[in-house]
Amino acid sequence: MKSFGVKPYLFPMPTYMIGTYNEDGSPDVMMMAWGGICAEDMVALNLEADHKTVANLRARKAFTLAVPSVSTLAESDFFGIATANKVQDKFARTGLHAQKSERVDAPVIAEYPLTLECTVAEIQEQPYGLRILGKICNVLADERVLDEKGRIDASKLGAFSFDQMRNDYYATGEKVGTAWKSGVPLMKKS
Numbered sequence: 001m002k003s004f005g006v007k008p009y010l011f012p013m014p015t016y017m018i019g020t021y022n023e024d025g026s027p028d029v030m031m032m033a034w035g036g037i038c039a040e041d042m043v044a045l046n047l048e049a050d051h052k053t054v055a056n057l058r059a060r061k062a063f064t065l066a067v068p069s070v071s072t073l074a075e076s077d078f079f080g081i082a083t084a085n086k087v088q089d090k091f092a093r094t095g096l097h098a099q100k101s102e103r104v105d106a107p108v109i110a111e112y113p114l115t116l117e118c119t120v121a122e123i124q125e126q127p128y129g130l131r132i133l134g135k136i137c138n139v140l141a142d143e144r145v146l147d148e149k150g151r152i153d154a155s156k157l158g159a160f161s162f163d164q165m166r167n168d169y170y171a172t173g174e175k176v177g178t179a180w181k182s183g184v185p186l187m188k189k190s
Helices: 052-060 070-081 090-094
Strands: 016-021 027-032 035-039 042-047 062-067 098-100 107-109 114-126 129-141 160-163 168-171
Touching (some): 016 052, 016 107, 027 090, 027 107, 062 107, 062 129, 107 114
Antiparallel strands (some): 016 062, 042 129, 062 114
16 A cells, blocks of 8 residues: 555545625635534534635624535635635626525525535634534425435435545445445344
8 A cells, every 4th residue: 555644535525615694795605625514413614714704604603504516516616716805706706696594694505406504503713723513403405306205315416526635526426325224234144
């Protein structure tokens, strides 16, 4: 095996979109890869303190966390490239559409198929970085990603993940097994 030293090399890395409002009420969105679900009703966002999104989180105490689809890959990547600290019309440049969440003080981006509406539960300033813990208040899913029983179908999300090792994106969604069932035959071996 080849050694690479200390690197943040795990795959897949998520691509999540954090939606907040700026002080003037305009929407801001940033792409995040370092974080995710940390409890049944909680998410963790690991961010650098100088992001405009962090200032918005501190001020509004709310955000949305969305799963982008391949159909919005260019816009989503742009949200990871451009900083609202320097690009004032960042959201407007994409042509995406925001609507106010009914539950939290944050925007819901219409083009994203899955969105968690969250409130800021805690801001942790750690020696290794800033962590925002968010409480999930609700989950919104576009009707197009639901199966015949009304459940969210991951294969319909069109989600993509981040490859930190080569800075590429990969489409996800092919079902290859069933959790808590695919490994059951190995339980019977002695």
